[in-house]
Amino acid sequence: MLLELLLSLAPAIASGAAADTGVVYQADHVHVAGNKVFSPGQVLVRDGRIVAVGEKVDGGQAPQVELHGHLSSGLIALGETSLLGEEGTDTTRFLMPEVEARMTFDPSQPALARLAAEGITTVVLTPPSYNLLAGRGLIAKTAGGRILAASGPMHVAFDSGMFNDRPDPTPGADFGGGFFFFGPNGAVNPNGYRSSYPGAADLLEKAVESKDSAAAGLKDGAVRAWLRSDSRAESSRALAFAQRHKVKGTLEAGPRIGDLAPQIKESGLGIAMTLFGERNPHFGVQSALALAKAGVNFGFCLDAGAQHPVRLRLAAALCRRGGMEEGQAFDTLTAGAARAAGLEKQVGSIAAGLDADLVLWSGAPTELTSRVLQVWVDGKSVHQAAAQGAKE
């Protein structure tokens, strides 16, 4: 508690006088959101928040800092699975809606700093999809350890092995003849029958309808949901579930999700797309274009344990190469991703009242040739690129 208090005071203490007056950042280009850019532009930051943005802002007593390059809001990575502790992994229960991912989160892990160094300032952490209901996820900053939403979205895994109606092909997974059968991920099926789509769907429906279950909050959008899916069939199931219970939240989906763009727009769900890379990006890019055309809010998932954080921008670059215009591609990394995860009032663009998560780039943020020069989280500088050598 004392530590938390100290941590929260730290920025104020460190910045001293600036905490009162704030600071005006003047940059060659200020990317507000989408295609909106001030060139040059100014941003007034006070107490970790953006107070004003424009071609010129009235900073009062605030000192002005000249920045050379492009200033944008910090990038947002959705659906990160590898940054939660092992404790979050429970393969013995199908339903554990009461679990909170933040209990297993270590804000000092070095992987977060690597994300920050690539300009990613907000990350949505999702529990692994072993469980049908895996509890509440976590939304955190990549520096400073601040948790954005005390309780993140409730996770429903439509890509859980439980929904798989075929027996697990792994030898030894099926004990047979006992009272308990093991689902494809080793979860014990309390009902004693083999895990299957109807069985899993039934369990899920009962949990949502039960007044005793934390999952009841999913109904009518009282608690934001994070619906995990991969294949088109899984996404369709998730979509039907959301419509049946008027669920609000985010649908995590694979590269073929574009086919369902009109239905998704109607459902009001945001999309967290599985990250695609330069290998066979065709379906992912086509889906992204379809979602953008339908006006669906979406961003990209990142698995920092297996994927280099620059891949987030690579996906946006592939979208651009596929014909997406610059502002839209930029939004998939920032404002669009924020809206997809219901974070638009906190992060994702440079607007008054939002967190001062800023990135200074050497060029336009969607260009792969641009590099991160400096990163601020909650108004505090958390990363500064080493000076480039003289050989340039």
Add this chain to the structure above:
Amino acid sequence: MRFSVLRLPLLLLLVAGVSMNPARTQDGPSQEREGAQSGQGETQEANAKKSPQDGEKKDEGEEGDKPAEEKKDSDKGKDKEDKEKDGDKKPEPLTLPADTGPLLYLKGEQVIVRPGKVLANAAVIVRNGRIQAVGQDLAVPEGAQVIEGKVLCPGFVDPWSSLGMDPLSMRDGGTDPTTSTLDALDLFVHPRERDEVLHAGVVAYDAHLGYNATFGGLGAMLRSQSSANTADMVIKPRTALWARLERSGNVVGGIDEVDSLISKLQSGDRYLTEWAEYESKLADWQKEIKELEEKLEKDFKKAKKDREKDLEKAKESGKEFKEARHKEPKAPRKPRFDADKDVLGRVYRGELPLVVVADGAAVLRNLLVGTAELPSLRMIIAGGGDAMHVAPELARRNIAVMVWPVDSIAHPVGAEDGANGLALAGDLVRAGVPVLIGSGISGEPSALPLYASLAVGYGMPEDHALAAITSRVADAFDLQGELGSLRRGRLAEILVLDGPPLSVGSRVQYVVSGGEVVVQPKE
């Protein structure tokens, strides 16, 4: 007749000696070396030296109907010579028939002649598969197809690609120095991939086999554009010898592999020396035989008379007649032909570059120590995960590193599938090491320009990154006369873009490859 009998085997020997003769002309290595050296430097002085008529100024206003046969590069002539020597009966891929192919007039607001050199509002004229002229005041030739765009740029060249290779051959463990890439070139596989690669602006690529062997064999420079005919796809059939160390994955084993690699190169050199010695002995012997023949011919009448006299004498005296015997000098013994040693020897002598795939610091250090005493060797490191540990030595010796966007064996920590290798590119350039960028064994060939863009994001200057997929690649494989720049006489491998080549927002609108428009805007 005795003389003709003597001559016949001699001629045969001569023919055989030449056809299997691995030794090159004296000036061969030094000439090629010059090209390669310049390749890694900033400028292309060597180019200028080789083809002084290439300057843009001189190109201005020249429609130049001179066809491709007018080959000024000694390289090419030599290539042809090589093939004849090796008995390679394949058709010469560089020779384009006269007066074929479209006449193109490409105009750009910016013409990137080579990375770092840009002409404003200039044009390029293409005919017979080659660039005929580049300049700012070129008139449109009659009958030319006119293509206009914002940026003209040399087509991208991937120094290490897996495109169109049979996957099993590519990872073969049993290849040797003479293995030819062309043997695994599959013309009919992945037409969509070829199309994507071409649309990304990658017009040519170097491919090789045997990733799991010490020697992957001879790489080849190929066109990305599909063709039903292998010869149309080959820009250069033998670009470099590829070798790989650390196949065992352990450090000490890797060091052993370095020793073995170097001793094999040395044995190749000895082999060529043996052949050279044989040739000189053969020449002496031939001279001797010739002199003997001439002497016999000259003395023929006298000898005949003498013989008749002797015969007469013998008859008179009733003694047996003995024919005079001519003692023939013994021919020198021909060394056994060994194709592998032939290639290794050429590599040792710098006639062919050696590309070594290696990552670990220990192996790289040993490789550099081991090759320090091989002054003619032209080495390129591929992969080079730990190359920063030996960067000063690489910079001093001007050894290029071919970086590819894949996990480096030497960096298990942070070995994400991603941009590690490309961060290395920026670091190496800052340390003064020349860098090439390739898609590598498992990268995506169509993403080559994105990899170059990422390298810029990691601090590689933009001109260097563009050079790393154009001119530097051409230089590294002795193709500076063919690829990597928009100059007169080069192959017509040209991109027309609507923005800077390394911007992800730029579209490749037209691709000219092999002198023809192979990509154009849909509609």
